[in-house]
Amino acid sequence: MVKEMCYKLNKSSMLYKRLMSKHLERLNITYSQLMVLRVVNQEPGITAKEILMQMDTDKATLSGVLSRLEKNSYINRVKNVKDKRIQNIYISKGSEHLCNEVSVIEKACISDLVDGISLGEAEQFLQILDRFIENQVNKIEQKF
Amino acid sequence: MVKEMCYKLNKSSMLYKRLMSKHLERLNITYSQLMVLRVVNQEPGITAKEILMQMDTDKATLSGVLSRLEKNSYINRVKNVKDKRIQNIYISKGSEHLCNEVSVIEKACISDLVDGISLGEAEQFLQILDRFIENQVNKIEQKF
DNA sequence: TATAATTATTTTGTATACTAATTATAGGGG
DNA sequence: CCCCTATAATTAGTATACAAAATAATTATA
Secondary structure, X not given: OHHHHHHHHHHHHHHHHHHHHHHHHXXXXXXXXXXXXXXXXXXOOEOHHHHHXXXXXXXXXXXXXXXXXXXXXXXXXXXXXXXXXXXXXXEOOOOHHHHHHHHHHHHHHHOOOOOOOOHHHHHHHHHHHHHHHHHHHHHHHHHO | OHHHHHHHHHHHHHHHHHHHHHHHHHHXXXXXXXXXXXXXXXXXXXXXXXXXXXXXXXXXXXXXXXXHXXXXXXXXXXXXXXXXXXXXXXXXXXXXXXXXXXXHHHHHHHOOOOOOOOHHHHHHHHHHHHHHHHHHHHHHHHHO
């Protein structure tokens, strides 16, 4: 039962990424990059460390995403003068619109996904999922 | 609401992979490799194509996983004499035990994950998740 | 103040995930 | 038998995900 839950959670996650990727193709940016760009857009001058705390990814992964975002001129990184280890990250002029477009795309992706699922069911689903995730987090911390 | 579902499904999926990876480390095999090995174990002589149909991954990805499994002597690939495009895949002697150990590890990983979630809730959760996945599949097919 | 410990970030190396291109083979007309 | 198309699988290229090591700069401490 739990096993089935895990498998299907994985499957659904994979399908979501596939779906978003297809839709994002035309914007010439990836799903991960866009998620990061959004955070930067909301909090100009944010540091990599702070993004990490918000996003629950890996620092090495984020480093790569950021460098690709910069390479493609979506962001700028400015060395902080007070602490030279830190870089403050800003969204490039003209890239803010991308973040708005994402919302549209996201809506297109997720519309229809709740067909046949009532609001009450969705709420209950989320509630159980929250508990499940909490257990997962505990389990991971427990072991190491 | 749907957005939240998607995010949390992704998060849970990520956590599961992390958890399994940590547990599998000592066996010197990865989660994906083990999933494939299991299928091979259940159906000796299976082909890559057939594995694909069972597992919903990518053929290029599977090709890589198989070659790593072979490199590490977990499987053997034998060219089919009747159709030389095909390779029949067999689990190596002595690797079957790995598949049994997975079950143990899997149980260790997923025990506690349903703490605070009743059987009825789990069932309902799965039911909704199934519908959600079905919608995702439809949506993906719809677009392309 | 020289050294040790910490912190922020990048780099390296391996394993996916996926698209597109390629290779090798099969099988069906003509 | 040769040409054409379909099929099975690999390869190439890009982008994650993550562990571990390396860098570089800051702070704590003897």
